[in-house]
Amino acid sequence: MNDIIKIQEIGLDKLNNAEFVAFMTRFDELVSKAGTLEGEEEKSALGFAITELEAFDSDLNLIKDLVDQSRISDYTAQLQGIDKERDEWVVSLFAEVRSGKASKVASRREAAISLYNIIKPYTGCYRLPGMQETSKIEGLLIDLKKPENTSLVTTLGLNEIIVGLEETNGEYAILMAKRTEENAAARLEETKSVRARMIKLYDYMSTMAFVQSVAHPTEVTAAFVSSLNALISEVNTRYNQRIAQLNRKKDEQPA
Structure with a gap:
């Protein structure tokens, strides 16, 4: 056997x-x-x-x-749209500050020069991939909201831009989390x-x-x-x- x-x-x-x-x-x-x-x-x-x-x-x-x-997620198109919008807010922010540096009004020019030195490390952050950009923008917003920078932001009239950037960046982060989950x-x-x-x-x-x-x-x-x-x-x-x-x-x- x-x-x-x-x-x-x-x-x-x-x-x-x-x-x-x-x-x-x-x-x-x-x-x-x-x-x-x-x-x-x-x-x-x-x-x-x-x-x-x-x-x-x-x-x-x-x-x-x-x-x-x-x-591939159903959220892809939505994320692309929000990403484009927040990129535009970032570009607008830097454009306003750069424009202020050339202002004939001394107070505006000085505010722009000071604020530009603060936001300079964030130059080109809108080119970063998804969540890297989100993180970088969060850092930018923290710096812009510091008490010592409030008067600079107000002088340059950037409050609306900052609100728009914060809202779209937050929407992107929430949607990305939902997609991942x-x-x-x-x-x-x-x-x-x-x-x-x-x-x-x-x-x-x-x-x-x-x-x-x-x-x-x-x-x-x-x-x-x-x-x-x-x-x-x-x-x-x-x-x-x-x-x-x-x-x-x-x-x-x-x-």
Whole structure:
């Protein structure tokens, strides 16, 4: 009687997305390496239809995209519009201050020169990417609102510009936060759904491969079961190491 080698258990639900994708990618490679049954190109040498593997491949590509890439958001157009508006406020602010530096009115000219030295570090901030610009504008607004600068702002008549800039910058930050939150939630739900389908397919294909290795043993089925068990052992070991490391870090934190 030949020894029966069972496929080891692996708790796929416990793996994080990176571990899950890595395991499923290597599983897919093992299945593909096994090839098809001789004379039956539509059937894997491991006992299941090639269409099952094709469905698995499709979901594997999908989950890689979900894990590695951000989705295009419905908020994109709104964000672009608000970003353009706040850019215009920034440009207007600097234009007014530069214009004031050339004023024939001494009080206005002196106020503009003083204020320009304060806002100069923020020159070109409207060219920065999204949230970098938001942060830079927040710093600019803090400086403009300092008590010692109030009279300079008033002399140059910049209050309306500052209000407009503050409102649009705030709107941008709020909308960006909503987009980030909703994108994350959408990706999470879709990733959960894809993972569930892939786990079901994995269970089916690995079970069929085990059955094939017992009912119709070949070098191919034996190699597959052996390689899959080695892979499962490796993944379980790495998972346990990661959890142990996390627990050590928690223990090291002061109470």
